[in-house]
Amino acid sequence: MNPDGLVYEPEFIAAADEAALLSEIRALPLEEARYREYTAKRRVAIFDAPPAFLVPLRERLADWLKLPSAMLSYTLVNEYRPGTALGWHRDSPEFESVAGLSLGTACRLRFRPWPHVKGRNGDALDLLLEPRSAYIMRGTVRWAWQHSVPAVKTLRYSITFRSART
Numbered sequence: 001m002n003p004d005g006l007v008y009e010p011e012f013i014a015a016a017d018e019a020a021l022l023s024e025i026r027a028l029p030l031e032e033a034r035y036r037e038y039t040a041k042r043r044v045a046i047f048d049a050p051p052a053f054l055v056p057l058r059e060r061l062a063d064w065l066k067l068p069s070a071m072l073s074y075t076l077v078n079e080y081r082p083g084t085a086l087g088w089h090r091d092s093p094e095f096e097s098v099a100g101l102s103l104g105t106a107c108r109l110r111f112r113p114w115p116h117v118k119g120r121n122g123d124a125l126d127l128l129l130e131p132r133s134a135y136i137m138r139g140t141v142r143w144a145w146q147h148s149v150p151a152v153k154t155l156r157y158s159i160t161f162r163s164a165r166t
């Protein structure tokens with residue numbers, strides 16, 4: 001059973017829409033994500049206002065979240081090249097709800113209760129994120145669980161939108 005606040009929807013978009021989004025994303029100036037101490041292999045593009053090609057997607061995801069689309073004020077495009085993982089984390093506390101779309105190749109989105117008890121790896125759950133699927137994370141899964149993305153073998157992209165915490 002999924003943690004509360006996690007919702008998954010396969011085939012959220014059609015294959016033709018995925019192809020159109022991928023060709024727009026390939027033209028974006030992606031940059032390696034910077035953390036305090038190091039630069040990650042994952043490449044990202046971050047927008048306060050989404051570019052025009054992402055506006056309809058933001059609208060749909062906002063409807064799904066039952067939020068006005070303007071509340072999804074942070075847009076993040078992630079590129080995972082083969083071998084790129086995203087480690088265990090909770091999203092920054094400045095954000096509340098998260099909605100994401102997967103493109104390219106499938107990956108696992110892993111969840112484990114937070115705070116994590118060392119050695120309790122059996123508590124982790126896996127959700128398979130198929131290409132063209134979408135997910136929502138809010139509430140319990142957002143605050144009482146961490147998530148991570150193990151490395152993929154072929155190129156994957158995700159587009160995520162976040163609302164600010166009020």
Ligand SMILES: O=C(O)CCC(=O)C(=O)O
Pocket residue numbers: 076078086091100101102147148149157158160
């Ligand atoms: O690529 C994804 O779908 C997950 C992204 C993620 O975990 C994040 O941006 O915090």
